[in-house]
Amino acid sequence: xxxxxxxxxxxxxxxxxxxxxxxxxxxxxxxxxxxxxxxxxxxxxxxxxxxxxxxxxxxxxxxxxxxxxxxxxxxxxxxxxxxxxxxxxxxxxxxxxxxxxxxxxxxxxxxxxxxxxxxxxxxxxxxxxxxxxxxxxxxxxxxxxxxxxxxxxxxxxxxxxxxxxxxxxxxxxxxxxxxxxxxxxxxxxxxxxxxxxxxxxxxxxxxxxxxxxxxxxxxxxxxxxxxxxxxxxxxxxxxxxxxxxxxxxxxxxxxxxxxxxxxxxxxxxxxxxxxxxxxxxxxxxxxxxxxxxxxxxxxxxxxxxxxxxxxxxxxxxxxxxxxxxxxxxxxxxxxxxxxxxxxxxxxxxxxxxxxxxxxxxxxxxxxxxxxxxxx
Amino acid sequence: xxxxxxxxxxxxxxxxxxxxxxxxxxxxxxxxxxxxxxxxxxxxxxxxxxxxxxxxxxxxxxxxxxxxxxxxxxxxxxxxxxxxxxxxxxxxxxxxxxxxxxxxxxxxxxxxxxxxxxxxxxxxxxxxxxxxxxxxxxxxxxxxxxxxxxxxxxxxxxxxxxxxxxxxxxxxxxxxxxxxxxxxxxxxxxxxxxxxxxxxxxxxxxxxxxxxxxxxxxxxxxxxxxxxxxxxxxxxxxxxxxxxxxxxxxxxxxxxxxxxxxxxxxxxxxxxxxxxxxxxxxxxxxxxxxxxxxxxxxxxxxxxxxxxxxxxxxxxxxxxxxxxxxxxxxxxxxxxxxxxxxxxxxxxxxxxxxxxxxxxxxxxxxxxxxxxxxx
Numbered sequence: 001x002x003x004x005x006x007x008x009x010x011x012x013x014x015x016x017x018x019x020x021x022x023x024x025x026x027x028x029x030x031x032x033x034x035x036x037x038x039x040x041x042x043x044x045x046x047x048x049x050x051x052x053x054x055x056x057x058x059x060x061x062x063x064x065x066x067x068x069x070x071x072x073x074x075x076x077x078x079x080x081x082x083x084x085x086x087x088x089x090x091x092x093x094x095x096x097x098x099x100x101x102x103x104x105x106x107x108x109x110x111x112x113x114x115x116x117x118x119x120x121x122x123x124x125x126x127x128x129x130x131x132x133x134x135x136x137x138x139x140x141x142x143x144x145x146x147x148x149x150x151x152x153x154x155x156x157x158x159x160x161x162x163x164x165x166x167x168x169x170x171x172x173x174x175x176x177x178x179x180x181x182x183x184x185x186x187x188x189x190x191x192x193x194x195x196x197x198x199x200x201x202x203x204x205x206x207x208x209x210x211x212x213x214x215x216x217x218x219x220x221x222x223x224x225x226x227x228x229x230x231x232x233x234x235x236x237x238x239x240x241x242x243x244x245x246x247x248x249x250x251x252x253x254x255x256x257x258x259x260x261x262x263x264x265x266x267x268x269x270x271x272x273x274x275x276x277x278x279x280x281x282x283x284x285x286x287x288x289x290x291x292x293x294x295x296x297x298x299x300x301x302x303x304x305x306x307x308x309x310x311x312x313x314x315x316x317x318x319x320x321x322x323x324x325x326x327x328x329x330x331x332x333x334x335x336x337x338x339x340x341x342x343x344x345x346x347x348x349x350x351x352x353x354x355x356x357x358x359x360x361x362x363x364x365x366x367x368x369x370x371x372x373x374x375x
Numbered sequence: 376x377x378x379x380x381x382x383x384x385x386x387x388x389x390x391x392x393x394x395x396x397x398x399x400x401x402x403x404x405x406x407x408x409x410x411x412x413x414x415x416x417x418x419x420x421x422x423x424x425x426x427x428x429x430x431x432x433x434x435x436x437x438x439x440x441x442x443x444x445x446x447x448x449x450x451x452x453x454x455x456x457x458x459x460x461x462x463x464x465x466x467x468x469x470x471x472x473x474x475x476x477x478x479x480x481x482x483x484x485x486x487x488x489x490x491x492x493x494x495x496x497x498x499x500x501x502x503x504x505x506x507x508x509x510x511x512x513x514x515x516x517x518x519x520x521x522x523x524x525x526x527x528x529x530x531x532x533x534x535x536x537x538x539x540x541x542x543x544x545x546x547x548x549x550x551x552x553x554x555x556x557x558x559x560x561x562x563x564x565x566x567x568x569x570x571x572x573x574x575x576x577x578x579x580x581x582x583x584x585x586x587x588x589x590x591x592x593x594x595x596x597x598x599x600x601x602x603x604x605x606x607x608x609x610x611x612x613x614x615x616x617x618x619x620x621x622x623x624x625x626x627x628x629x630x631x632x633x634x635x636x637x638x639x640x641x642x643x644x645x646x647x648x649x650x651x652x653x654x655x656x657x658x659x660x661x662x663x664x665x666x667x668x669x670x671x672x673x674x675x676x677x678x679x680x681x682x683x684x685x686x687x688x689x690x691x692x693x694x695x696x697x698x699x700x701x702x703x704x705x706x707x708x709x710x711x712x713x714x715x716x717x718x719x720x721x722x723x724x725x726x727x728x729x730x731x732x733x734x735x736x737x738x739x740x741x742x743x744x745x746x747x748x749x750x
Binding site: 039040041043044045046048064068069073076077078083084085297298300310314315316318319321322323325326328329330332333 | 415
């Protein structure tokens with residue numbers, strides 16, 4: 001195991017790269033997909049099965065964990081890795097995004113954001129320093145600066161002021177992190193600036209001046225659409241340091257990931273595979289299907305007979321259909337598992353294609369098989 | 376694998392026995408606990424984990440499966456074993472008990488029982504012959520005669536008429552079974568007669584005249600209480616054929632099982648471990664606890680650190696508490712698994728104790744540790 005956080009690019013193909021992030025808790029093969037363990041659990045999944053799909057790292061949500069069971073309680077119980085029985089790397093977000101999307105009566109100031117819990121109405125304050133303190137209590141290997149994440153569309157001036165606030169918070173986050181961090185932990189800065197090229201450049205320059213071991217692209221996948229998201233990446237990633245991992249937050253569907261990898265992104269997280277799985281949607285080599293559809297009631301074929309994943313291989317579509325119709329736990333369990341396997345198999349395919357210099361062919365095959373446009 | 380259904384008692388200790396039921400799909404070590412897979416799934420469990428707990432056989436519910444996905448559909452898909460990815464023995468009930476407890480507008484006649492589905496109001500008729508047909512379509516290794524299962528208390532005359540109806544249905548079930556059964560499948564008769572000694576004796580005599588490879592004790596665990604249930608067993612099991620397995624239907628809590636094993640029962644089924652698990656109750660060596668209780672919020676100990684079961688060993692009570700408070704799937708998943716492991720470990724302990732002729736000491740230890748009365 002590495003003593004320090006590091007990143008090495010092993011191969012690239014056009015703008016895409018493949019490499020390894022080394023941490024004291026294990027290596028993360030990039031491009032990497034991080035399953036989301038919102039409240040200390042990747043929903044409906046056993047951690048050993050998350051690992052079996054090929055996941056090297058999972059994500060925890062600071063907002064959820066600070067409210068319940070609280071960061072202090074997790075710390076007293078030995079940290080988030082022990083708490084959720086996941087010994088490998090964990091990335092935590094700053095909590096800011098979910099404060100803005102989930103909490104009540106929130107108020108944003110220069111200092112931070114005050115809000116009321118969506119669970120019990122209790123009052124809380126999240127500042128850059130408090131977010132870092134919480135992420136440290138959780139013991140996250142990769143931590144995120146607090147930022148503000150405005151929706152798109154937004155006026156240029158408002159986007160600029162928001163981005164500059166995020167940049168000031170980036171510095172405060174870094175200062176707090178340097179006081180609290182344990183060896184091998186890393187803090188990432190977050191590039192903001194909505195869909196304005198000049199603001200994304202300014203944001204990145206401000207962050208690079210502070211200097212982070214990794215940079216995220218934030219403020220995307222907020223309703224702007226795939227084409228616009230890719231346009232922003234195209235004028236952002238080429239300026240990001242080549243030797244640092246690049247993380248596109250909250251993205252995405254398989255076609256989003258394929259397109260973003262081609263545009264130089266190394267890390268992803270998204271609730272899509274598990275959330276969709278809980279609602280009966282399964283990704284397959286031929287695209288997404290809804291297993292609740294009546295046409296699957298008599299389908300004897302598994303989702304992927306050639307897979308090593310039990311969820312994909314050992315149960316017929318007819319059985320999965322039945323489980324969802326009957327409201328059985330096992331339906332969401334199996335489809336979450338299958339979808340996470342689909343995602344990790346996709347990431348492994350992307351890594352192998354980049355290594356072999358055949359990413360274009362891989363993407364062409366993905367488009368042809370799924371009918372998805374990666375633009 | 377055995378070609379035929381057989382039962383061998385290997386050791387006994389007082390009224391208790393331990394042995395093996397052999398079937399073409401595998402052996403069933405007795406005393407056996409059968410997890411309930413109501414709608415073709417042991418709720419919130421993967422079948423490989425059901426097996427890992429030590430289960431040799433699971434139960435399927437004819438009532439649920441005939442309504443959804445239907446027995447004909449399951450048969451077209453290759454039978455219930457393949458459908459639910461459980462290659463080992465399956466026992467199905469007749470459907471009668473759940474028709475009486477779950478369906479609407481039911482009407483009982485000599486021929487059988489007509490009812491409306493609780494799912495969609497569709498009309499159905501369950502006769503002894505139809506029940507056997509359904510169980511055959513499902514491919515159950517052990518099938519049950521259709522019976523009527525009255526509540527206790529009941530008047531003697533009503534109990535006698537009901538029992539005699541069940542006895543007539545037993546003969547019709549046997550005749551239907553003999554036409555449809557595959558090699559190695561077995562049909563059990565069900566002793567009725569409420570809590571009347573003379574009626575239980577008469578029921579048993581009528582069934583033994585028909586001759587079954589196994590006999591169930593039905594009509595208990597219907598609200599009569601543990602003491603009364605044991606009293607009925609005490610005047611029933613001593614007259615049951617020593618060379619045939621004895622199955623106490625729908626029982627029960629751990630103390631019920633321990634007491635019934637001491638009174639000569641070989642097989643059990645109950646939703647208690649999985650249903651309780653879904654609601655936050657966990658059985659432990661020291662009795663049952665409710666993991667949702669606030670006192671577990673900071674408890675770093677797992678439910679059973681010495682267990683081989685991941686659910687019992689790898690997660691703190693504090694984490695399980697958190698999962699239930701947060702409404703996460705993983706809470707019911709882990710507690711169902713833990714409770715099934717608890718039950719199977721209890722059964723293994725009972726088998727070993729009977730083999731060693733130390734059942735009394737085992738029961739004394741169980742009582743002392745759990746505070747449960749097995750009477």
